[in-house]
Each structure stands twice: as structure tokens, then as C-alpha cells.
Amino acid sequence: MKVSGKGRGLLAVTAVGATTVLAVTAGGGATAATSANPDPKASGENVKSVESKERKGNYDARTPSARTDYARAAKAVGKETAASEKFRNSLGSQGVVSVDPNTGTPEQVTKLNGFLTAASSKKATEIALAYVKAHPEVFKLSESDLGTLKLRKDYVDDLGTHHISWVQEVDGIEVFSNGLKANVTKKGELISLLGAPIAGLVAKAEARAAAPALSADAARSAAATDVDGKAAEAKATKSGAVTKYSNGDTVKPVWFNTADGLRKGWLTYVQASGGSKIYSHVIDAQTGGLLYRRDLRSEGSGDALVIDNYPGAAKGGTQRTENLIYNKWLKKGAKTLLEGNSVQAFADVNDDNVPNAGETVKAPGTPTGSEYKFVPFQANALCTASTLCSWDPATPDSWKTNMNQDVTNGFYLASNFHDWLAKPPISFTPAAGSFDTAGGDPVQLNALDGAATGEDGGPDANHVNNANMNTPPDGTPPVMQMYLFGAAGDDTTVATSSSNAADILYHEYTHGLSNRLVVDATGNSTLNSIQAGSMGEAWSDFYALDYLVSHGLEKDTTAPGEVLEGKYVTGGGSIRTQANDCRVKAVSPNCVGIDGSVGGYTYGDFPTIGGTPEVHASGEVWAQTLWDLRERFGRTYALSIITRAMELSTADPTMLDMRNAIVQADLVASGGKNAKIIWQVFANRGMGWFAGVLDGGDSHPIEDFHIPPTGATTTITGTVTDKDTGAPVPGALVFIGGHASGYAGDYSAVTGANGKYTITGVLPGTYGKFVVSGAGYEVLGNALAVKAGGTTANFAPRRNWAAASGGGSVVDFTGPDFSPQCGPGYAIDSSQGTGWGSTTGDNRGTPTNVMIPKNIDIKLPAAVNISKLSIDPSNTCGDPGSASTGKYRIETSVDGTTWATALEGEFTAANRGKYNEVTPTANTTGVQYVRFVMLSPQVPDFATNCPNGGFGGCQFTDMTELQVYGTK
Known part of the structure; x- marks a missing residue:
């Protein structure tokens, strides 16, 4: 099996999971170099060093990234009956019915402007199941299937809404992820059904009755x-x-x-x-x-002396006494370990996640006073009276001086935030999935994590300038790792510990909140894609900063640019590119993007905020939008609907999905009286009704600034034909991106044998992404203006001669075969969610700074005169960004024996996540075989940074998709 990749932390993650090395700028925004964007010139980043290890990213065999196979979605849409279409239309213009391509059952059924059922005095579980039984044309569940549902959870939030989850179970074994979720108001109104349960489960399980071959x-x-x-x-x-x-x-x-x-x-x-x-x-x-x-990582006897904000802060920067036992955070009689009702804290200086001798802290407090006093250091110019430093990176073991204080302060902050989140309007309680010793899952807080892993008595490059929180499902303890900040000779970062920075620790803790609320029916977090992951980072910033502002610890007046994440560790700047309170068009030095643009971000900025798409940077548009809601409604109501929306969300949501969930949360809380204002807030940020996004993996959404139109709906009709032959293209999927959580949702259709399609119930306007995809054809996605009187939209995609669905095949390749996860065949499966993964050096994946070229040979179904090729060089199989193809060569052959070069080139981080069209310069006539050769990964300064530089590209080189265009 392959190895590589990187996960989410406070400062350090990309959509593909790469590590960030932070380079903070005093008094200004932080800059960060990630392995998903290793070229500093590509993003304007100031890279101090690139040494920390990449981690292996997420992978899902059902939808390996969020980019689902269009062919499967087309089959799901094509099976819609007249009865199911009637049901869909009955929900109105703001109804949502999205179908999971793997199961053919709904992953979401809901309405944005009303409830699915009227009020009822029946039990919430009965209301939901009765609706499923009443609509077999949509849910497709038989009595046998309903018998596989096992109630896992039914908890009530502070608005009285029931959040219900059923898992599916056969022979005592649960189905992973798939199941049924329902949300029912306190009046008995059904809000939504989610989960994509499996129809015909018992028969399918019987066919797989063989005992496991693996223990x-x-x-x-x-x-x-x-x-x-x-x-x-x-x-x-x-x-x-x-x-x-x-x-x-x-x-x-x-x-x-x-x-x-x-x-x-x-x-x-x-x-x-x-x-x-x-x-x-x-x-x-x-x-x-x-x-x-x-x-699971998201990157990113009593009397104790504690700090509420950070050492030296104007508010909450001076140590004060807090009794840990009086607040019931610590048990009476606790002596050698800070082990409380929701947090267990120790100094994990060797990073083994175990409280060894010398790493524990005795309970603070003596008969004569409080413990433990903070001792300041003068490590660099940023160590001032307003930003006190807690250690000196140039002095070995200096972190030991404040070890007791550091662990105790981390324990206090985490315990305090636990209690804060449990209160209304957030109400993150044990029933909702909070972290509690009584529930078997207190936070394992590893302060000073890895502080003694270096050769000089300090942290190594993997344990500095970061923090993270991994969040397993409810009942299993999460681990929070808080690192030291600063390095010898570094005058851009305050030399301190993240356990002394409330905004950083609260940011990490909030990853636990979002990962416990946005879950599938079985309780597993679904914040997997770049859109969902970006919101995860944004929620963490938002809830942390909301706490500090609401307690008067940080200032937030009507002036923009005041609310900064990472203010302490940057010496007054921020670890984000802009302040959290930057309104659209706001004028402030802290509301200027890295490209010089002025004012807060909108949805169209998603891929460029940090230079390239990346969860921390891309998430800033969502964090700023949430702050807009806070300003419009006040923090209490805003926090209520923002939190409740997580519980109403579909799996792996886009920002548009979560916008919809917030609209629904207001529907529950106020009867929808604030809907127009909420829509206006989102429209102002480019997340209006006509905004376009394919799914959670789409890093290039199209923005729109309109609220939902009113009036009659209309129809889109058209024909899809082959661009070169004019022949109809049957079975092509046609849909409007952004109007359901999946392709097989609303505003979608499949072409018939004559290439014609019809989409009904569409509100007029210009939609940002109208997508056409046929088997063996390129994917088209452009804006479409839909007129009130009906619109005809014809499309003529080019034949993709390399596509497996159109007759292309892999006939040879070099390097190892990593099937079934990322074998050679995935290079031509017309899905950017899968790809071909290979090694950089030998077949074992041994790290090396010498590339052994790997090639894949594709036989076309006919001899073709090639005009263009389209290539997505992105990393795949959970490998980090640096494993993307850098230098490459295209060769062609008429007989599969004699090969000649058609093109050579090089891709950079800017080419990832999209099709890049290139023109061959020679040997393009009568071609029936195409060879793609990977000549290098995208590791910066490959010869120097490999094999010991920590880049996954030193081991693996990948590409996602190859398309070949031309005439037969």
C-alpha cells in the first residue's frame, strides 16, 4: 500500500492534506508555504523553511474525493420515474431532492422555504418514518429495508428540534456511513431527511456472507x-x-x-x-x-494562575487566580495529573500521547497561594510587554521553565471553553456529542507537544508553529496537540506556547464541535472536501473570536479590520490574510488581500485568497460571512442558527449547502421571517441563488449576488450532439451546479436516445455552472441564462478518445500497480475524483531525489488526428500536493511499437484541480496510442528537498486525468 499525505491543523492544511510551514510577519498577515503550493512565486508567499512532514490525506472508495463519477450520477437521474418527478415538483422551486449515485436513494430531501409536513403531535421518529413509507417512489425502501434501521440517536437541541439518526444493520453488523437522518421541529414538522440508506440491503449482505479473510x-x-x-x-x-x-x-x-x-x-x-x-x-x-x-487531525486543589487571552494582552493578559475545583473542572483530591470532568492535560514533550514521568503537572494551589507564575523570556524583538514570550528557542530546554504554567493554562482554557459551548445559544451538550469524562471521551490535551523531539533540547520541525485537534466519533477521546511557536533567529514569530493563546486553543477545540455536528447517520464526521474543510477552519476562527469579543477580551467596533486570528503569535498581526470582520469593500489595512485587492472576500475569491485553493485561506470568505450574520442579528441569534445549521446539514456540504441549512435553521427558529435578510447577507458575499458549485470538492465556484427570484418557473430543453460528427449523445448528464448537494439532484436530466433533454421547474436567471457530461465525452461547464418563457440550450462536447467509457484502454504502464485505490485505469475514467498514482523512484516508494520516469500507454478505440490534449496533473490516492506531476512528456504511436514525442512541458501548483488543455507540436496524425510520461513530481527544489525534506512527492508521483481530442 502507498504512504504519504497531511491533515488539517490550525495553520497547516490543504484540501489534499499538506503541511504548512508558517512564516508570520510582525504586524501584518501570516504567510505560509504548503506542499500543495510549494512554489513561493506562485502565491507571493515568503517561505522561511520547508521541513515539516506531509501526512496522508483522506480517501473514500465510494467517492474518492468529492468529485463523483458523472456516469454513476447519470444512471441515478435516468432511473427517475414519473412518480418521483411528481414528488420532486411537489416541493416547489426551493425544494431539494438529491440522490446518491451509489445507492440510488436520497442523500437529502428538504425545502428551503417550508417544511415537508404539517405540525403533528406524534413522536418525531414516527413522523419521519411515516414520510419515508409514504414515498417509496423516492426513498425506494421496502419493509425489509426499514427493518434494518436501528435508532442510534435522538437528541433535542435548544430550539426543541429532534435530530434523529438510524444506522442500518444486518446480521449484527452496521453499515458504515449510510443510514437515515431526520430533523423534526418541536411542533412535529419534518424539516429534512438525509443519509442515502441502502435499498435491498439484506439480499446484498447475503451475497457477501463469506467470513472475513483478514483478522x-x-x-x-x-x-x-x-x-x-x-x-x-x-x-x-x-x-x-x-x-x-x-x-x-x-x-x-x-x-x-x-x-x-x-x-x-x-x-x-x-x-x-x-x-x-x-x-x-x-x-x-x-x-x-x-x-x-x-x-482525524484538524490543523490548526485548585488555585491556579491563569490567562484569559494571552500573556501581555491589554485585556485578559495578566495572570489571575481561578479555582479549578470550585468550577468542577478538577476533582477534589487530584494530585499528580490534571484530569478533570472534560479535559486531561499533560506535557507530551516526546509526542507519544502518554503522560510519562516528568510530563505531568500536580494540581495547582498551596495553603498560602496560587500556582504557577508565568516567567517571561526575551527571545527576540517581538517579546514585548504586550506580547510576552514563554521560552527562548536559542536556549536548550528553556520551555521547561513555564511547563507547569503552560499545561495548567491549557487545561483551564479547554475546560472553560467546554462549559461555554454547552450553554445556549450554542448548546454543545453530551447529547449533541460534547467531550466529557462521563461519556468516555474527555479531551486529551497534549501541551508542549513534541517540545523535546529535537536534537538541541527543543522541538523538531514537525512540532513548532502549529496546533491540531483530532476528533473521532462520539465516545472516543479526541487528542489536542498544542505546539511551541518560534525558532532560533526568527524575529517574525512570538516565542511562546499555543496553550497560552486562547484564540489558537479555542480554534482547535471548535474543530471538535464542527466534526461532532456535521456527521453521517453513523456519527462519523463528513467534513472531508475542500469546501467543507474550509468551513471547518472558518467555524473554528469564528467561534474562538466570538468568545474573545463577547467577553471584552478583543475589540470589535464598527470599524473594520479589528478582529484578528493569531494576533498574539504574530506580534499584532494575523495568521490569516485578512481580519475576520472585513465587510465587502471595507477599507482597512487588515482588509487587503495578498493580491492587493481591497475589502472582504466573496465566493469567487475562494481559489485565490491564499494564492491557490487551501482550507485555511479559502475558509476566510465563510468566516467573514458568519461575522456578517453576527453583525446583522446579534451574536445570540447568529450563534443559534449557525450552530443549528451544522446539525441540519447534508454530508460533506458545500458553502451553498450550508447557506441553505442556515436558512432552514431560521425557518425553525423564527418561522422564516429573517430569510430575506439571510439570503441578502449570502448574496452580498457571492453566495446568491445563481451561484454555481459542482460539489464539496469544487475549488473554483462561480459567485452570484442575487437573492432567490420569485414568480413562475420555466423549462430548459436542448440537444447534446457530438461536436465533430453532429450525432446525438444519449445518456449524457445535464445539471445546474449548486442546486442540490449532489449531481443527481434538482435541476438535472439525462439525454434520451435522440440526445434531447428537458429540465422543468427552473427559476429564471443566469446560473453560474451549467454542466454537461456524456460517456466518452469532455465535461462542459459554463454559465447559462434561463429565460422566463423557456430556454433552449444545445451543447456539442468533443469526443474524448482516451476515455474508458468511450472505448479507450490502458495497454501498458511502468511502475507499481496500486489498484484498487489508484491504479493506471483511473487516469482515463473521466473522473477527477480518482487518478493514477505511482512512485517517484523505485517501486517500493523509497524516498529519493532522482526520478525514475513512469509512463502509461493508452490505446484509443480508433486512429485519431489529435488536435488537443487535456491533463489534470493533480495528486491522488490521498497523496499530498507535492506528488502532483511536474515535468511531463507526451508520446504518440500509430502501432504501439514505434513512439515519437508530441509534446513536453511542466505543471505547477497553479495547474492542480483542473483540466489543462495543451497542444501537441508534432506526431499527431493517425495516432492510436498515446503515452503519458511523468518526469518529476512538484517538489520545490527537488534535488535538494528530497529525500529528507518531508515531501510526499519524494516517494510518489501522480496524475488524475488525461483526455485526448481530435477527429477519427
């Missing part, structure tokens, strides 16, 4: 190996079907539904490599292959 122990080892780690030596015990290990790891059997059918798998929670790599996997129980991988 639980072997699955645990395979999961650790997959992330280039090693499973800890631990004693295993059985508890029912679950295997539990003495170090906290777990393995249990699950069903896993793929496009190719139901699989039997092992769901693992593994803390590999001393706890530095904490992941959840599903390993195929028969083949040992990878079905799912999720990095």
Missing part, C-alpha cells in the same frame, strides 16, 4: 501501514464484535457500500507511530485493500 489484528496493522506508521504493541480484548486494544485502538466489522456493490470491511481507529498519526480506516475484510481513510 482484526491484520486490519489494524494494515491501517497503520497505510499511513506509513506502525501499530503500537497493545493487548487486545473482545467486547462483542469489537476488538479493543489497551492503547485505545479499536477494530469492528462493518458493511461498506461501493459503486460496485456491498463489501464486508473492518472499521479501525488506530493511533500509529506513537500517536502522531491518528486515523480512521475501513479495510476490505476479504482483500485487505483500502476502502476508506480519514485523518
